[in-house]
Amino acid sequence: MADNIEKKRCKLGNTRYCELLNMGSCENCAMASGNDETLNETMSDIDTILELMPEDGISDLFESEKCLLCEGPQNERTCYAMTDLGNPNPRHSRRNFLGMKVPLKFGSIIPVQIASCGRCRRNYRTVEYLPVALSILISAAALIFLSILEVSQSLSKIHPIMPFAVFVFFVLVGMGTGRLVRAALIKKLGAVTKFNIFSIPKLGFMREKGWDAIQPNEPVSRLIFGNKRLSRGIFTGVMREKPESGDDIPKNV
Numbered sequence: 001m002a003d004n005i006e007k008k009r010c011k012l013g014n015t016r017y018c019e020l021l022n023m024g025s026c027e028n029c030a031m032a033s034g035n036d037e038t039l040n041e042t043m044s045d046i047d048t049i050l051e052l053m054p055e056d057g058i059s060d061l062f063e064s065e066k067c068l069l070c071e072g073p074q075n076e077r078t079c080y081a082m083t084d085l086g087n088p089n090p091r092h093s094r095r096n097f098l099g100m101k102v103p104l105k106f107g108s109i110i111p112v113q114i115a116s117c118g119r120c121r122r123n124y125r126t127v128e129y130l131p132v133a134l135s136i137l138i139s140a141a142a143l144i145f146l147s148i149l150e151v152s153q154s155l156s157k158i159h160p161i162m163p164f165a166v167f168v169f170f171v172l173v174g175m176g177t178g179r180l181v182r183a184a185l186i187k188k189l190g191a192v193t194k195f196n197i198f199s200i201p202k203l204g205f206m207r208e209k210g211w212d213a214i215q216p217n218e219p220v221s222r223l224i225f226g227n228k229r230l231s232r233g234i235f236t237g238v239m240r241e242k243p244e245s246g247d248d249i250p251k252n253v
Helices: 016-021 036-051 118-146 149-158 162-189 201-208
Strands: 079-087 093-095 101-103 108-116 224-226
Touching: 016 036, 036 108, 079 118, 118 149, 118 162, 118 224, 149 162
Parallel strands: none
Antiparallel strands: 079 108, 079 224, 093 101
């Protein structure tokens, strides 16, 4: 919640909306200078998002002292895994280059931060980078092999395009090998690490409510790992209990 509300006299000050926006100060919040229409639209959007969220919020995903990505026994939390989830609601549209209104794929986007451990971070990075590195290595080895004059000349005698065809063949072999290695790593490391965040019960519930990853999520979720979590922004704070009806409505809005 903003810590200088009185100074700015923000209409959302001391309300749950301010707490959920969690911008830290009015200088960081666009709502501080928003007109009544903007404020009403923002409150309506937040109300819609809350209906699509677990009642107790998602702060326990990053407050957990244990790694939530661990499969089986959980290690202590040492870092955070972060990604964005989007939901078609609330419905919004924008104008395309022809001036026509088109619906947005995601009407709302929120950050999700998950308590993680060093082992799970290492496993995610292994699955993400090792197959790619192996594919590049095989392609580079083929390129070096074909750069040998005797080899390229021998292949050219068969057909002028043969050196290029051999290189393409090894590129495809590298890509295929990378995919096989990736699948094997997911199967092996999946015994100790959840590679799909929606296997976490709370996030699985959110998926049923229409939330989905902004980036391709199958079979491995796209995550960014950091030693510190986001401390500012919508739903990055701890949600308090919902106030009594009417107690949290901004005045004069």
